[in-house]
Amino acid sequence: MKRVYAREEVCMGCKLCEVYCATAHSEYPLDLVKAFLKQKMKPLPRILVEYNLSISFALQCRHCDEAPCTKACITGAMQKDSVTGIVSNDERRCVGCWTCILVCPFGAIGRDNQGHKVASKCDLCSNVADQTDTESFSNVPVCVQNCPNRALQFMDSVVEGEE
Amino acid sequence: MTLSMNTPDFLIERNRERCINCQVCVRQCANEAHGWDAEEEKIFSQDALCVNCHRCVTMCPTHSLSIRKFPLEFRENANWTASTMKAIYKQAETGGILLTGMGTDRPYPVYWDQLLLNASQVTNPSIDPLREPMELKTFLGRKPEQLRVINGKLAEALPPQLELDLPIMFSAMSFGSISLNVAKSLAQAAETLGTFYNTGEGGLHEDLYKYGKNTIVQVASGRFGVHSEYLNAGAAIEIKIGQGAKPGIGGHLPGEKVGVEVSRTRMIPEQSDAISPAPHHDIYSIEDLTQLIFSLKEATNYEKPVIVKIAAVHNVSAIASGIARAGADIIAIDGFRGGTGAAPLRTRDSVGIPIELALAAVDSRLREEGIRNQVSLVVGGSIRNSTDIIKAIALGADAVYVASSALLALGCHMCQKCYTGKCNWGIATQRPELVKRLNPEIGAERATNLLKAWEHEVKEILGGMGINAIESLCGNRLMLRGIGLSDRELNILGVLAAGE
Ligand code: SF4
Ligand code: SF4
Ligand code: SF4
Ligand code: SF4
Numbered sequence: 001m002k003r004v005y006a007r008e009e010v011c012m013g014c015k016l017c018e019v020y021c022a023t024a025h026s027e028y029p030l031d032l033v034k035a036f037l038k039q040k041m042k043p044l045p046r047i048l049v050e051y052n053l054s055i056s057f058a059l060q061c062r063h064c065d066e067a068p069c070t071k072a073c074i075t076g077a078m079q080k081d082s083v084t085g086i087v088s089n090d091e092r093r094c095v096g097c098w099t100c101i102l103v104c105p106f107g108a109i110g111r112d113n114q115g116h117k118v119a120s121k122c123d124l125c126s127n128v129a130d131q132t133d134t135e136s137f138s139n140v141p142v143c144v145q146n147c148p149n150r151a152l153q154f155m156d157s158v159v160e161g162e163e
Numbered sequence: 164m165t166l167s168m169n170t171p172d173f174l175i176e177r178n179r180e181r182c183i184n185c186q187v188c189v190r191q192c193a194n195e196a197h198g199w200d201a202e203e204e205k206i207f208s209q210d211a212l213c214v215n216c217h218r219c220v221t222m223c224p225t226h227s228l229s230i231r232k233f234p235l236e237f238r239e240n241a242n243w244t245a246s247t248m249k250a251i252y253k254q255a256e257t258g259g260i261l262l263t264g265m266g267t268d269r270p271y272p273v274y275w276d277q278l279l280l281n282a283s284q285v286t287n288p289s290i291d292p293l294r295e296p297m298e299l300k301t302f303l304g305r306k307p308e309q310l311r312v313i314n315g316k317l318a319e320a321l322p323p324q325l326e327l328d329l330p331i332m333f334s335a336m337s338f339g340s341i342s343l344n345v346a347k348s349l350a351q352a353a354e355t356l357g358t359f360y361n362t363g364e365g366g367l368h369e370d371l372y373k374y375g376k377n378t379i380v381q382v383a384s385g386r387f388g389v390h391s392e393y394l395n396a397g398a399a400i401e402i403k404i405g406q407g408a409k410p411g412i413g414g415h416l417p418g419e420k421v422g423v424e425v426s427r428t429r430m431i432p433e434q435s436d437a438i439s440p441a442p443h444h445d446i447y448s449i450e451d452l453t454q455l456i457f458s459l460k461e462a463t464n465y466e467k468p469v470i471v472k473i474a475a476v477h478n479v480s481a482i483a484s485g486i487a488r489a490g491a492d493i494i495a496i497d498g499f500r501g502g503t504g505a506a507p508l509r510t511r512d513s514v515g516i517p518i519e520l521a522l523a524a525v526d527s528r529l530r531e532e533g534i535r536n537q538v539s540l541v542v543g544g545s546i547r548n549s550t551d552i553i554k555a556i557a558l559g560a561d562a563v564y565v566a567s568s569a570l571l572a573l574g575c576h577m578c579q580k581c582y583t584g585k586c587n588w589g590i591a592t593q594r595p596e597l598v599k600r601l602n603p604e605i606g607a608e609r610a611t612n613l614l615k616a617w618e619h620e621v622k623e624i625l626g627g628m629g630i631n632a633i634e635s636l637c638g639n640r641l642m643l644r645g646i647g648l649s650d651r652e653l654n655i656l657g658v659l660a661a662g663e
Contacts, residue, residue: 010602012191019185019224032225036183054595148222149602 001085004047004124004141004154006057011049011151013056017143018045024128024142041114046122047143048110058143058152060122061108063087069100069109078119088123091116168252171210171233181227182206188219188228193585193597216578218587250508261508264581264591266408266500266545266567269512273500274519274652275551278558279661281642283629290631292622298632299618301330301562303399303539304468304492322492323468325379325399327562328357329618330633331552333610334497334543334564335381335403335472337365339416339425339437340504340581341570342598345590348573348606350374355611361564364403364414364439366428367393379470382459384413385439387429391462399493400459401470402452404443407501407544410474410515414439415505420584420593449485456490468492475499475521475544476514480528487529487538495564496521498544502567504591505582518544519558523656526559526638535638549620558656559638572613573606 019032022043026035035043047060063080067087070078077093078100080086089100096117101109112120125141144152175196184206188197196212197219199205213230220228237245250261283289290297304324311318333349346368349360354377361379362371366388371378380397382389394400405411416425416437426433446452456469471486472495473479479496486494498518503511522542529535542555543564552563571577574588581591589601621633630636644661645653653660 010599010604012600013596014187014190014222015185016187016222016224019183019187032183033181036185054599056596149600150605151602 001063002154002156003063004058004060004122004144004152005158006059007151007153008055008057010149011056011058011147012149013049013051014148015049017047017058017147017152018049020142020146021045021047021122024125029128044110044112044120046110046120048108058147059106059108060143061087061104061124062106063122063124064105068103068105072099072103074099084124084126086124086126087121088126089119089121091118094118167256169211169249169256170235171213172249173213173215174210174231174233175208175213176229176231177206177208178227178229181225182223183225183227185224187222187224191218191222191587193587193592193594214578214580214583215576216580216587217576262505262582263508263511264503264505264579265575265577266502267512268579271500271517274517274648274656275547275554277645277647278519278554278656278658279644279646280550280553280557280624280628281644282627287629289629290626292619292626295626296631297622297626298634299329299621301327301633303327303541303561305538306536308536323399323466325359325468325493326357327359329614329621330556330560330562331356331546331614331617332358332379332541332562332564333360333569334495334566335361335363335379335401336504336566336570337363337381337387337416338368338428339365339420339593340414340591342586342589342592342601343368343370343424344598344601344603344606345570345573346371347603348601348610349569350377351603351607352569352610352614353377355607356614358614359398361401362388362397364388365425366430367396368424368428372396381472382455383439384441384443385437387431387437387439390430394459394463397467399468399470400463401472401495402443402455402459402491403472404446404452405472405474405476405497406503407474407497407499407515407518408503409506409510410476410499411441412507412510413441417584422593425593449489452486452491453489460490470495470541472497474501475516475518477516479516479521480524483525483538484528484532484534487534491538493539493541493561494525495541495543496525497564498522498542501544502570503581518542519554520652520655522555522558522560523640527657530638549617550624552617553621553624553636554643556633556636557639557642558658559640561637568613569610572609573601 022045023032023035026043027039028034047058049058067080070080075093077090100119110120112118140154144154189199194212197208200207215230302324305322338346350371353360359377359379362381364381364383364387375396376398378397379399379401381401381403383403418434418436470493471491475496475498483494499515539561541562541564542560546563546565555563575590584592586592589597640657643658645658646661
């Protein structure tokens, strides 16, 4: 399957990917200003930029072939789609027990404590497409589209043994 | 501590109705002009630290930022202008030479803008470059007095030539003054375009050897990174005598920019200042120059043309004549508007002459002396667009060198702070977190696009003149007319006035 890969050598740690991801997953997916200033709950990014001095890269869910979070989830909210391979969290079923966070080997799942507690994670923009109804979103994830330095790439697996 | 009289140059304006407090500006400004006030949960800015490089403005996702000239006014005075007075305050505080970067910003006349081009009407047809062939191929190097052909073949081998698919090359910028990612971008662009980039005096980084056939290697007064492999790696060798932005003085790369890679490439200790002396200590006459030219030719088996680069100064035509006679294959002349990574402000703004006048004078002199065929002429020093190129070639250049325009294509915003090493665009810096802001893949694309666009424009305008090969334009000053110039200037430029 296609995943998002970071190119550390050209990631400049600007966090624009976080800004656009948070917006795309907010109540105003196409309006940065409203998403951040009007929406009551702070929009949260599902991609996280890790940085230390000159080293920086953006990390998000790897959509593992044998996803530990889906196995650990106590309610079955975390599922891997058998067709697309996308691991996503059904936020209506999620009870906020954080078991998935404990088992994720990449630390790619965040907590959303505002309102109903839910595990917040990358869905490869699969839900963004429905919300915005725009063609462009359906193909390439928002973070990849908005990275100003091509530090994120959406492509077929580069890791051996990964599907 | 005493009172500083320095006031900010720029004012940072933030539209609070649009700012989403994402802190992208805070992370992007290496001058630390923006900060995050955690208590107020708000961004704050310090105008005095801003150099107006537009990095934050360009990166802000909600376009909340704008930079203006700081509105503070002094009492109006045509003689004591704000910049003159502020320079004095600064020097009174530091006791030091004023430093700056890029080419002069003084309002000197730009002769390119006072030259107009011709076009065909009725009596000679213009050419449509989209339908008919149009040749921009250019060969740089010494041309023989005559060609002898025996059995359909040249009797004597031609001296070594540089073959350019378009008459534009990237001029010298050293690794050290610019980042490795700039060099990678330009090297890749030169390869794609079929032209050359120039190492400057910084040596050739090991990652760049693969671009050798598109590389001009420079030998300057500091002789940094010069060894046999280096000389043989490039397609031509350039001896740098002078630079348009700072004729008569050398260079100084501060130790803090000499990291592992720069140190290995330049063959000097890490963190040591790299000082290029003002003169070459083995060149005190034209005869000495001959010796260096031929030493370099000998070292490279007479297979590579040797370029001698000088700054445009008062006696430039006599100097160029001497260089041609000294055995150079190509003379590169850098005008006083040429850029630099660091130069004393006063030198940059007052030393040297405009490239347009220097070029016309040199071309005329070499023709008069009957030695124009012995050298090719390359000019640089603020070539800003495709018509500057056409005008330069019509005035007598064979090709042009561009650097500032290339850096602009890569993101430079002419803030003139290159010497601080904190270039927010990842260009004039060695700080790894800033260098990675320039993705060489994107840089190469942008530099290639710029030259491709210019190539199209040059072809279009040549066609309009009824010319189908750039070589037929070289020195064809009848294609130029001057406007708003004195008789003396027209005379030096060797062009008629508009209407004549
Ligand atoms: S937007 Fe791109 S360059 Fe900026 S932090 Fe994200 S991945 Fe890195
Ligand atoms: S980058 Fe723009 S929106 Fe983000 S904090 Fe700065 S000014 Fe505000
Ligand atoms: S120096 Fe550049 S990045 Fe910093 S505030 Fe000024 S314009 Fe913005
Ligand atoms: S290279 Fe960088 S520091 Fe120099 S003028 Fe351009 S943007 Fe400013």
